[in-house]
Amino acid sequence: MATAKHAVEFIVNGEPADTLVEARRTLADVLREDLDLTGTKLGCEHGVCGACTVIVDGRATRSCLMFAVQADGCEITTVEGLDVEGKLDFVQRAFTENHGLQCGFCTPGVLMSVHSFLKDNPNPTEEEIRIELSGNICRCTGYQNIVKSIAAAAASR
Amino acid sequence: MKPAPFAYHAPNTIDEALAILGSDPDRSRLLAGGQSLVPMLNLRLANFDHLIDINRISGLNHVRIDGDRLAIGALARQYDVARNDVVQKRLPVLSRALANVGHTAISNRGTIVGSLCHADPAAELPAVLLAVGGELSVQGTSGMRNIHADDFFDTSFTTALDANEIAVEVRFELATGTTGWSVEEIARRHGDFALVGVVIQMTLEGALIGDVRIALFGVAPRPQRMSTAEKQLIGKTLDDTVLDQAVANVTASLNPPQDIHATAGYRRHVAGVLVRRGLLRASEDAKLRT
Numbered sequence: 001m002a003t004a005k006h007a008v009e010f011i012v013n014g015e016p017a018d019t020l021v022e023a024r025r026t027l028a029d030v031l032r033e034d035l036d037l038t039g040t041k042l043g044c045e046h047g048v049c050g051a052c053t054v055i056v057d058g059r060a061t062r063s064c065l066m067f068a069v070q071a072d073g074c075e076i077t078t079v080e081g082l083d084v085e086g087k088l089d090f091v092q093r094a095f096t097e098n099h100g101l102q103c104g105f106c107t108p109g110v111l112m113s114v115h116s117f118l119k120d121n122p123n124p125t126e127e128e129i130r131i132e133l134s135g136n137i138c139r140c141t142g143y144q145n146i147v148k149s150i151a152a153a154a155a156s157r
Numbered sequence: 158m159k160p161a162p163f164a165y166h167a168p169n170t171i172d173e174a175l176a177i178l179g180s181d182p183d184r185s186r187l188l189a190g191g192q193s194l195v196p197m198l199n200l201r202l203a204n205f206d207h208l209i210d211i212n213r214i215s216g217l218n219h220v221r222i223d224g225d226r227l228a229i230g231a232l233a234r235q236y237d238v239a240r241n242d243v244v245q246k247r248l249p250v251l252s253r254a255l256a257n258v259g260h261t262a263i264s265n266r267g268t269i270v271g272s273l274c275h276a277d278p279a280a281e282l283p284a285v286l287l288a289v290g291g292e293l294s295v296q297g298t299s300g301m302r303n304i305h306a307d308d309f310f311d312t313s314f315t316t317a318l319d320a321n322e323i324a325v326e327v328r329f330e331l332a333t334g335t336t337g338w339s340v341e342e343i344a345r346r347h348g349d350f351a352l353v354g355v356v357i358q359m360t361l362e363g364a365l366i367g368d369v370r371i372a373l374f375g376v377a378p379r380p381q382r383m384s385t386a387e388k389q390l391i392g393k394t395l396d397d398t399v400l401d402q403a404v405a406n407v408t409a410s411l412n413p414p415q416d417i418h419a420t421a422g423y424r425r426h427v428a429g430v431l432v433r434r435g436l437l438r439a440s441e442d443a444k445l446r447t
Contacts (some may be wrong), residue, residue, distance in 0.1 A: 135260025
């Protein structure tokens with residue numbers, strides 16, 4: 001019973017998807033392994049680092065802290081869903097132009113968090129950006145250019 | 158690491174949830190926001206045979222005034238509660254405390270009631286409930302009961318809830334009169350668990366303190382009211398002597414833990430600093446409401 005599989009269906013990046021999963025499989029693992037959407041990263045698997053952040057039903061969500069079975073019927077956006085017909089979206093462009101990434105591992109989680117953040121707060125102050133950014137850990141950049149990229153993204157709108 | 162296997166249930170009503178819970182209460186766990194539970198499962202710090210997901214149950218996400226109480230349902234998300242108009246107007250201390258709880262993605266799913274039931278010694282919300290007063294409305298197979306804030310927190314990660322009960326609502330007392338609050342906390346980074354924290358509710362009668370409640374967190378297995386310090390403050394004005402005495406009362410009564418994050422001495426010292434700061438800020442906050 002504990003290893004029983006559950007059928008789950010969701011909309012991922014605008015497309016319907018379905019798979020059969022054990023209840024204990026996280027949304028992060030199912031996106032990566034069952035749907036080959038490896039843009040979403042695993043850093044800590046306990047909610048602290050932010051690398052796994054995706055959007056579920058309009059809300060930024062730690063996909064490592066949600067089981068795939070819980071996402072049945074939900075609309076999910078991952079980093080793969082950001083580009084607009086193959087072109088970088090406004091946040092991705094701001095990050096490219098302002099050197100907001102180095103190895104890129106934290107970046108998908110940052111981009112999804114930023115999308116959610118700018119929807120709620122389209123004109124953030126630098127302090128507000130830094131407070132919001134405390135939910136995403138980056139080992140490469142020292143955050144300075146990430147802050148700059150987020151400010152640039154907000155200004156570009 | 159990945160969680161150990163568990164049977165997953167997603168009931169549509171409280172009664173269904175109670176029935177599943179009742180069949181093996183000690184090996185079952187309720188899942189609401191999951192922002193504290195799932196990390197424990199992922200790290201295999203805990204495992205259960207049954208996970209009962211209550212997110213499909215309707216009628217549990219309310220935030221409303223109910224007489225002299227602010228009632229918050231079990232599925233009300235921390236993000237929404239922090240920004241709720243009624244909360245900001247009638248119990249702003251809750252919004253202020255929530256600003257320190259985790260990050261947006263965490264508070265989008267984390268619930269108020271879940272945090273209270275999880276009872277982490279370093280968490281803010283249990284201290285808010287203790288300072289403000291109120292009760293948890295709890296449902297079991299034999300009906301509903303209320304557990305008062307003073308009786309709810311037992312020790313680390315342990316509350317007065319029985320294994321086969323579901324907390325469906327928290328009801329915070331709504332203070333009357335000229336009341337102000339403060340939330341003070343020290344953490345390594347914004348959103349981290351507190352090394353030490355203080356929540357204070359203060360009611361002024363003219364220039365004098367009419368009532369004050371001081372709840373400390375991070376310094377003991379459960380949040381603690383500083384009753385000696387509180388009693389000494391009633392009827393006084395907040396001058397340096399009074400503040401010094403309050404700080405001395407608090408630090409004398411503490412026996413904080415020593416761990417990799419902070420020494421006992423540091424916690425004791427910082428508790429005093431935060432109480433001083435918090436008393437002044439709660440007093441200023443109360444004066445704004447005159």
